[in-house]
Amino acid sequence: MTSGGFETDSHTQEPALSSSMENDEAKGVEETVFMVTFQIACQTYGGDILQIQEVTRLSAVTWVPHLQPCIRGVSNLRGSIVPIVDLGIRLGLRREDGKEGHLIMIARTDQGLIGYIVDSVSGVVPVSRQTIEPTPEGWMDGDHKYYAGVVKLEEKLVSIVDFSNLIQTDQVLLDEVRLG
Amino acid sequence: MNVYDNLLGMEEVLDEFIVETVDLLEGVNEDLVSLESGADGEVVNRIFRAFHALKGTCGFLGFEQAKNLALVAEDLLKQVCNNELEPSGTIIDLLLETSNWFSSFIGDVRERADKEYEIEPLIGKLHEARYGNEKHNEIEHSQLVGLDQSIDEVTTFGDSAELDENNKLPSAEEAEPATKQEDPTSVDKSVIDDYQPPECAPPSDSDEATILEACSVAKERPTTIQSKDGKPSQAVRTIRVDMERLENLMNLAGELALSRNQLGQAYANLLATKIPDGALDNLDQVNTSLARVTTEIQEGVMQMRMLPISSVFRKINQVVRGLSRKRGKQVQLELIGEETELDRSVIEAIGDPLLRLVRNSVDHGIEKPEDRKAAGKPEQGTVILRASHEGNHIVIEVEDDGSGVDAEKLVTKALAEGVINSSEAGAMSYREKLNLIFKAGISTAAQVTDVSGCGVGMDVVHTHISKLNGIIDVDTKIGTGTRITIKLPLAPAIVMGLRVSVWEEDYIIPLTSIIETAKVMDEDLTKVEDKWVIRFQDSVVPALFLDEWFLIETIGKDEHSERYAVIVAVAEFRYALVVTGLKGQEEVVIKPLGQALGRIPGVAGGTIGADGLITIILDVSGLICHMGLG
Numbered sequence: 001m002t003s004g005g006f007e008t009d010s011h012t013q014e015p016a017l018s019s020s021m022e023n024d025e026a027k028g029v030e031e032t033v034f035m036v037t038f039q040i041a042c043q044t045y046g047g048d049i050l051q052i053q054e055v056t057r058l059s060a061v062t063w064v065p066h067l068q069p070c071i072r073g074v075s076n077l078r079g080s081i082v083p084i085v086d087l088g089i090r091l092g093l094r095r096e097d098g099k100e101g102h103l104i105m106i107a108r109t110d111q112g113l114i115g116y117i118v119d120s121v122s123g124v125v126p127v128s129r130q131t132i133e134p135t136p137e138g139w140m141d142g143d144h145k146y147y148a149g150v151v152k153l154e155e156k157l158v159s160i161v162d163f164s165n166l167i168q169t170d171q172v173l174l175d176e177v178r179l180g
Numbered sequence: 181m182n183v184y185d186n187l188l189g190m191e192e193v194l195d196e197f198i199v200e201t202v203d204l205l206e207g208v209n210e211d212l213v214s215l216e217s218g219a220d221g222e223v224v225n226r227i228f229r230a231f232h233a234l235k236g237t238c239g240f241l242g243f244e245q246a247k248n249l250a251l252v253a254e255d256l257l258k259q260v261c262n263n264e265l266e267p268s269g270t271i272i273d274l275l276l277e278t279s280n281w282f283s284s285f286i287g288d289v290r291e292r293a294d295k296e297y298e299i300e301p302l303i304g305k306l307h308e309a310r311y312g313n314e315k316h317n318e319i320e321h322s323q324l325v326g327l328d329q330s331i332d333e334v335t336t337f338g339d340s341a342e343l344d345e346n347n348k349l350p351s352a353e354e355a356e357p358a359t360k361q362e363d364p365t366s367v368d369k370s371v372i373d374d375y376q377p378p379e380c381a382p383p384s385d386s387d388e389a390t391i392l393e394a395c396s397v398a399k400e401r402p403t404t405i406q407s408k409d410g411k412p413s414q415a416v417r418t419i420r421v422d423m424e425r426l427e428n429l430m431n432l433a434g435e436l437a438l439s440r441n442q443l444g445q446a447y448a449n450l451l452a453t454k455i456p457d458g459a460l461d462n463l464d465q466v467n468t469s470l471a472r473v474t475t476e477i478q479e480g481v482m483q484m485r486m487l488p489i490s491s492v493f494r495k496i497n498q499v500v501r502g503l504s505r506k507r508g509k510q511v512q513l514e515l516i517g518e519e520t521e522l523d524r525s526v527i528e529a530i531g532d533p534l535l536r537l538v539r540n541s542v543d544h545g546i547e548k549p550e551d552r553k554a555a556g557k558p559e560q561g562t563v564i565l566r567a568s569h570e571g572n573h574i575v576i577e578v579e580d581d582g583s584g585v586d587a588e589k590l591v592t593k594a595l596a597e598g599v600i601n602s603s604e605a606g607a608m609s610y611r612e613k614l615n616l617i618f619k620a621g622i623s624t625a626a627q628v629t630d631v632s633g634c635g636v637g638m639d640v641v642h643t644h645i646s647k648l649n650g651i652i653d654v655d656t657k658i659g660t661g662t663r664i665t666i667k668l669p670l671a672p673a674i675v676m677g678l679r680v681s682v683w684e685e686d687y688i689i690p691l692t693s694i695i696e697t698a699k700v701m702d703e704d705l706t707k708v709e710d711k712w713v714i715r716f717q718d719s720v721v722p723a724l725f726l727d728e729w730f731l732i733e734t735i736g737k738d739e740h741s742e743r744y745a746v747i748v749a750v751a752e753f754r755y756a757l758v759v760t761g762l763k764g765q766e767e768v769v770i771k772p773l774g775q776a777l778g779r780i781p782g783v784a785g786g787t788i789g790a791d792g793l794i795t796i797i798l799d800v801s802g803l804i805c806h807m808g809l810g
Contacts (some may be wrong), residue, residue, distance in 0.1 A: 060792070065729065076788050079435035080431075110774040
């Protein structure tokens with residue numbers, strides 16, 4: 001069984017996945033999911049491969065005013081305009097003026113494609129679903145909903161980023177009040 | 181018991197029913213209006229068949245009330261068909277009312293709302309029109325109903341009995357077995373019981389013809405046009421296409437055009453390097469033909485979305501008819517340029533504002549016949565709806581020869597409503613006073629009527645037009661009439677824009693909003709109450725510095741470098757956008773910036789240039805609104 005997707009708490013985007021998961025759990029079937037591993041600020045993170053459409057090089061980004069600092073602007077992905085988010089800033093891993101990565105992971109979300117800037121992408125690893133643990137409570141100052149869980153990889157804990165929950169449209173505008 | 185419970189799993193059938201019925205009703209309304217201005221029997225037949233088909237499908241889906249209403253209307257029409265009844269104004273009104281009822285009914289079906297309707301009065305009126313001056317033959321009627329119901333079944337399922345290639349009607353032998361192919365679970369038992377074999381009530385030849393026509397009614401309308409002498413004229417072949425697919429195709433066509441430009445650029449670069457003569461001939465050919473085909477594909481896809489504005493105009497025609505009768509006014513509606521084509525989405529968006537404008541004209545513009553006579557005007561008032569192309573725009577005018585708008589009255593009203601204060605009123609130019617008509621809460625109607633004059637007319641129109649990047653203008657003369665002009669871009673996805681630079685960045689301002697551009701002299705700019713204004717011709721307009729808006733770093737930039745003002749209009753107001761350079765006009769395809777970003781104030785979208793870079797396209801009305809200038 002190769003259909004994957006990590007447990008993403010109540011915000012799970014794909015109901016089909018979660019239901020198949022429950023079944024599997026009930027039967028106690030060992031399920032393998034595939035995880036993309038990538039680096040930000042020298043730390044390794046993981047992401048559900050089913051959420052990632054592709055990885056491309058960062059091309060020219062057009063600046064759009066009045067958005068959250070983590071949103072770098074928009075970029076051209078083969079004719080579609082895709083918002084570009086600095087994942088490091090979004091996860092609070094780097095100061096705004098820090099060094100910027102040069103790869104974009106294009107994630108499929110309910111709000112269409114979103115490009116996330118990362119430093120490097122190292123590969124894809126199979127992970128047994130049973131070994132994925134829920135994100136510790138109170139982790140990252142309440143930001144734990146941005147993570148789908150943690151998994152031990154080569155004796156190191158790797159947090160799994162849930163790309164579907166990172167950008168809330170109603171929070172995108174930075175300063176609407178000031179403008180009005 | 182909800183009627184939709186029985187239709188579980190038949191979503192597609194229901195959706196198809198909605199689409200077909202909407203089409204059918206549109207045809208009926210058009211035909212009814214043309215019937216009033218005197219039309220031939222073919223039109224009556226078409227209306228008859230439409231109601232017949234409606235009755236069939238509604239019955240099949242279990243919408244009993246709708247079926248009954250259609251049945252009565254069909255009955256009435258049959259009389260008209262057989263020349264036993266004159267299609268009088270009352271009858272046409274009744275049928276229009278019936279058609280309108282079906283429109284709202286379809287709205288409910290779309291929402292899957294199972295309702296009980298008050299249709300008895302309408303049915304009663306239809307009955308009265310049918311039997312009013314004629315003795316009701318009970319036996320004949322019941323036979324007719326029985327026969328008709330059998331036709332229903334043929335019609336409903338007969339849709340699957342395809343018309344042959346020449347769109348000929350199926351013969352009786354072909355149509356009959358269709359009844360036997362029914363899904364036994366969906367056959368209404370009573371229908372079978374009521375079914376009278378033709379031997380019991382032998383149909384006349386003409387009846388049979390009606391049956392056959394009825395069989396084909398759903399298919400016939402869109403696929404063939406009967407010329408007046410009965411010979412089938414050239415068939416108009418159409419198919420329904422999902423808008424999303426079309427949109428997708430349009431995106432791809434835009435992409436293709438982009439690639440073409442890039443190829444052209446690459447080719448030009450190659451030519452510039454030292455390459456033996458003739459080595460690139462082949463590439464040159466390919467490049468040229470690719471460019472041509474791409475352009476044609478792009479235009480072709482665009483044309484697929486274009487529809488004539490006539491559908492909107494006809495609807496308005498119908499409303500004017502009813503309204504003028506209700507108000508006791510004589511109004512003639514002239515439609516000019518019905519064939520003018522514009523993008524489907526614009527058509528959809530323009531219907532409502534146009535309707536409001538025309539209602540206003542009839543309600544408040546055109547005077548009562550006696551008043552018109554007293555004023556030395558013909559008793560019949562005229563409202564003209566005119567559409568035309570003007571470059572990349574469409575211009576729609578609503579003109580009436582009514583009483584005109586009194587700007588002073590607007591001021592009085594605005595003062596009374598507290599929309600403006602007296603010092604503001606004193607400073608207003610004639611044009612500004614006239615533009616008060618677009619402010620919320622203002623209506624010149626002496627009394628509030630149920631259609632307009634409730635103070636939510638013109639401001640809504642104004643909002644709609646602004647949303648479409650359009651400009652609206654009022655021109656009026658007291659006692660002579662009013663003309664309202666709307667100017668809209670042809671398609672929302674294509675924007676003619678002016679590329680401007682703000683220091684190192686480029687932006688595109690839609691040309692529809694632009695009135696003109698001018699170089700800014702330092703002395704033209706002044707501050708009034710903490711806000712920048714600029715002198716433009718004889719007036720003073722608010723100025724907005726784009727670098728400020730886009731938070732572009734201006735420290736270290738030359739304060740005295742050249743600046744230009746792009747004078748824009750948001751509906752009827754004028755503003756100046758201050759930029760550092762004007763680069764020229766171009767036609768761009770507007771794309772959304774991505775759903776995740778939501779609506780960013782002042783940004784309409786982006787466009788991808790030949791170099792692959794994205795340029796932001798301004799949403800001028802949003803920008804003005806958010807700067808608190810509006």
